Amino acid sequence: xxxxxxxxxxxxxxxxxxxxxxxxxxxxxxxxxxxxxxxxxxxxxxxxxxxxxxxxxxxxxxxxxxxxxxxxxxxxxxxxxxxxxxxxxxxxxxxxxxxxxxxxxxxxxxxxxxxxxxxxxxxxxxxxx
DNA sequence: AAAATGACTGGGA
DNA sequence: GTCCCAGCCATTT
Numbered sequence: 001x002x003x004x005x006x007x008x009x010x011x012x013x014x015x016x017x018x019x020x021x022x023x024x025x026x027x028x029x030x031x032x033x034x035x036x037x038x039x040x041x042x043x044x045x046x047x048x049x050x051x052x053x054x055x056x057x058x059x060x061x062x063x064x065x066x067x068x069x070x071x072x073x074x075x076x077x078x079x080x081x082x083x084x085x086x087x088x089x090x091x092x093x094x095x096x097x098x099x100x101x102x103x104x105x106x107x108x109x110x111x112x113x114x115x116x117x118x119x120x121x122x123x124x125x126x127x128x129x
Numbered sequence: 130a131a132a133a134t135g136a137c138t139g140g141g142a
Numbered sequence: 143g144t145c146c147c148a149g150c151c152a153t154t155t
Contacts (some may be wrong), residue, residue, distance in 0.1 A: 005151070023137050027151090038135040038151040044136050056136075064136035133155070142146085 007031065008042040011095075014094030015055040018077045019093040020086050022059040029095050040064070054092070 007030045015021050023043075024036035032038065039056070043064075046053045054073040057063055062085045063070050071081070079086050 002152095013131090027137090032151075033149050034149090037135070037149095037152085040136045041134085041152060042136090046136090053136085058136085059138060064138090066134055131155100134153080135151105137150085138147105139149095140147095142144105 004032075004038070005042050005045075008039055008057055009046070009048065009051050012043075012053060012056060014095065015052060015054070015093050017055075018079060018089045018091065019111075020055050020057045020061075020074065020079065021093040021095070022087070022088075024059055025055055025095070027092070043067075057086055061088045098107050 008026060011026050012021075022036070023039045027035040027039045030039070036059075043053050043056055045049060052071045054067070057070075061082075074086060075081070075095045079091055081087075
């Protein structure tokens, strides 16, 4: 087990039940923005039961054909499907990006005077359901 | 060192 | 909408 694998595991472990994340997002949070495919390789070998690998899905919400139990495991967590895909609009995981991620326009500022009108909260996660 | 592999992706047809 | 493909990345031959 190498560093890359451990890193991916850690990110995947932080995806809350009932939420899903595309391979590409996992790669991003893990610090390798274009390594979506490599994340897939790690998942392929993942046998560790403490890693919710079933919450990692394709960018369009569809699932990996070979991972047969994935759908059932997701449904068990309340995730609903529209045809062959999960509804990302409702279940997409909104992670807190690590500070070291290279953000071009890091200029942080309040968006629109009203935007968060009364809400001062840090965007932690997408709204539950 | 070079080539093949795969639970990936975005873009074009 | 769906299909296909070149590009991408870590691993394994």
